[in-house]
Amino acid sequence: MKRSKEQAMPDQVRVCLVGAGRAGKVHAHSLVSHIPTGRLAAIVDPVSEALASTGDEFGIEARFESLEAALDWDQFDAVVITTPTFTHESLAVLAAQSGKHLLLEKPMALTLAECDRILAAVERGGVLLQLGFMRRFDPEFVAAFERIQAGEIGQPMIVKSLTHGPGLPPPWARDLRTSNGMLAEVNSHDWDCIRWLMSSNPQRVYAEVANFKGEARGVDTPDFYDNVLVNIRFESGGLGSISGVCPCEYGYDARVEIVGERGIMQIGEMQGQAVIVCTDREQGLVTPIYRTWPERFAWGYIREMEHFIQCIQTGAPPKVGGQDGRWAVAGVLAATKSFLEERPVALGEVLKGEEKPR
Ligand SMILES: NC(=O)c1ccc[n+]([C@@H]2O[C@H](COP(=O)([O-])OP(=O)(O)OC[C@H]3O[C@@H](n4cnc5c(N)ncnc54)[C@H](O)[C@@H]3O)[C@@H](O)[C@H]2O)c1
Structure with missing residues (x-):
């Protein structure tokens, strides 16, 4: 009905x-x-x-x-x-x-x-359509966005976003044909966040990928990679990078650095606990880090669901919708084309022939 x-x-x-x-x-x-x-x-x-x-x-x-x-x-x-x-x-x-x-x-x-x-x-x-970009609801990411908007670091010039995830992804999630690979499966959040934090669309990307662990783990999926680095130019003239590693042995790591005309801002930390332990010389500094994404973004997931339910009840449009999802897919497709063809790719190339996202 x-x-x-x-x-x-x-x-x-x-x-x-x-x-x-x-x-x-x-x-x-x-x-x-x-x-x-x-x-x-x-x-x-x-x-x-x-x-x-x-x-x-x-x-x-x-x-x-x-x-x-x-x-x-x-x-x-x-x-x-x-x-x-x-x-x-x-x-x-x-x-x-x-x-x-x-x-x-x-x-x-x-x-x-x-x-x-x-x-x-x-x-x-x-x-209503809301996209599952829970970082937009994570208290730290929201505070950073608001402080950038308030002008605390001036005009953002460079954004560097990384997501490193533990565990080999399931077969469908590492195959370009069924998932678009790690750039989509792990780094979709980075694609959305950098565009949100910079308040600008990506204009050109250049991606390099590497496969360090696949063979030892029996992965023979065509074009599989477990490391990626993308350089990005924004329509605003700003610059950015996305780094992805999966599987990552040391835990789940999601951090962003934004350099503005007047200062610098960092979002996220590696520690999963406030307690830092320093023992003998051999061990050095030992800090527990987040192991999983549900742990790191626990409040982001709850707040995003709250927002979805509220939007349905009030009829308000979701803060993160279909056009945001479409831009993240466009970034993934341009960066995938870039590493497959070993050259920088303008977003216009993947948007060509299709209506440009607003
Ligand atoms: N926002 C996040 O941080 C986050 C984290 C993990 C996964 N995801 C996304 O969630 C989606 C699922 O990932 P996952 O890791 O949970 O995968 P998963 O393999 O653990 O679970 C997927 C489930 O969907 C079921 N399924 C398959 N086809 C179906 C169909 N037609 N109808 C109903 N169920 C069907 C499968 O049987 C399986 O139980 C992906 O799009 C992934 O990118 C998002």
């Missing part, structure tokens, strides 16, 4: 989680433990073990093997899509045309044409 924007929402927004894997569990936790105005009403996953374990963990009885089956049941207002990237377009389009609001995990999709079909379905369905 198509739902118009004006239609009143119940006090509690009922959410169907589509994809009961790692990210799905993080969002399920936010809804069940932190957000009284939202209710996890149903779970969808074609893999029976995932459906059973996540359903049992969060006490959800309505379990479906497909989004179509959940839509036949129809006892929910919104979907949270946490499935592999190559499924995003079909699931998002189906949910939007059925009148369900969407929180869609990054990366928005594999191609800009897929992003555009999602945007068109969202427009036709009269529903």
Whole structure:
């Protein structure tokens, strides 16, 4: 059933989680433990073990093997899509045309044409679309953005953003054909953040990749890489870089440095605890660091879900939407073209023939 924007929402927004894997569990936790105005009403996953374990963990009885089956049941207002990237377009389009609001995990999709079909379905369905860029809700990132906007470091000139993640990604997430590789799977957050913090779109990119660990771990996926460095020029004239390492042996690391005309700002730290231990000479300084992304961005995930539920209840547009998702995909595609063709690539090249994101 198509739902118009004006239609009143119940006090509690009922959410169907589509994809009961790692990210799905993080969002399920936010809804069940932190957000009284939202209710996890149903779970969808074609893999029976995932459906059973996540359903049992969060006490959800309505379990479906497909989004179509959940839509036949129809006892929910919104979907949270946490499935592999190559499924995003079909699931998002189906949910939007059925009148369900969407929180869609990054990366928005594999191609800009897929992003555009999602945007068109969202427009036709009269529903909200929020992208899963939780750093926009992380207290440290939000404070940094506000202080840049207030002019504390002057006009931003250079931004350097890194994300290093532990663990070899699952096969679909390291294959360019099903995920666009690490630049999308790990660094989508950097693509979104640098554009947000610099208040400017990327204009030209140059990427180099390296594969240090794949062979030893039995990875024979074509064009697999586990290290990436991208240099970026922005439309504002500013410069930037994105660094990615995955698998990273020392933990989960996400930090940004912004150099402005009047100063410098750093977001994030390596320590997972405030206690620093210094022991014998051999060990030196030992500081515990974050091990996982759900730990590092715990409040970001909760605040992003709160925002999604609030937007549905008030009809306000989400702070991070489809055009932001589309720009992150454009950056990934330009940088992938850059390393494959061993040359700098202007964003205009990947945007050519497709409508330029606003
Ligand atoms: N925002 C973040 O920090 C963050 C972190 C991790 C993953 N993600 C994103 O979340 C998405 C999922 O990643 P993950 O690590 O949770 O993957 P995962 O492999 O752990 O889980 C994906 C789940 O989706 C299920 N699935 C596959 N096709 C489906 C379909 N058609 N309908 C319903 N369920 C289906 C799978 O069976 C699996 O249980 C990806 O887009 C990824 O980039 C985001």
